[in-house]
Amino acid sequence: SQTIHQWPATLVQPVGSPLSLECTVEGTSNPNLYWYRQAAGRGLQLLFYSVGIGQISSEVPQNLSASRPQDRQFILSSKKLLLSDSGFYLCAWSQVSAGGRETQYFGPGTRLLVL
Amino acid sequence: KQEVTQIPAALSVPEGENLVLNCSFTDSAIYNLQWFRQDPGKGLTSLLLIQSSQREQTSGRLNASLDKSSGRSTLYIAASQPGDSATYLCAAITGRRALTFGSGTRLQVQP
Secondary structure, eight states: OOEEEEEOSEEEEOTTOOEEEEEEEESOSSOEEEEEEEOTTSOEEEEEEEEETTEEEESSOSSEEEEEEETTEEEEEESSOOGGGOEEEEEEEEOOOTTSOOOEEEOOOEEEEEO | OOOEEEEOSEEEEETTOOEEEEEEESOOOOSEEEEEEEOTTSOEEEEEEEETTOSEEEETTEEEEEETTTTEEEEEEOSOOGGGOEEEEEEEEOTTSOEEEOOOEEEEEEO
16 A cells, blocks of 8 residues: 655754755655645645656745655755745645546645744 | 635534535636545545546545536535544645645534
8 A cells, every 4th residue: 555754743943944854655656746835724735746756846936946856755845944934744646547536645744833 | 727715614513413515616627626634733634536527426424526517516424423523625636636725624523
């Protein structure tokens, strides 16, 4: 069966510090991968998605970036964090089944607090 | 640009009651619509996925319907239980295969 991991689970970082959040998927190959952010009191917002190694699409202009160095690894980074980067970051994966169904499955999330 | 709205924002019901959560979307050109559950401080758990060619999907006490022409989906929960208390999110999947989420309905089932 497939599993998705995220780490760290929680993170407290000062403004201006760098960031690296990691997401890995097990039990599947060539998944679509996604990064979402859920800010306090707000809905989920898609940040990045990837359909293959080295292929990253950005949905929202910001000081964050994403990379996919391996098929089942997705990394969210920042060179200098802002207060507004605080939130709950969720990684997700999906694949299109033979019947055209594409369900997205989410990881446990990383709670980031920028002080 | 796809926009997803969920009504009501919060709902409190006594245990055993049947309830309906509503979701509307502005762009009917969706591939799928997915319902999720989120417990406080946790990630999302997929409940049901309805393909654009389908009208409804059922899983246990949950039934989700989709009406693309009117831009609506509903999640029906039968015989609600305290363990159903959570935030329920609907999300429309667009041509980019990216989910656009509603802001959720926070459900509280009173024992």
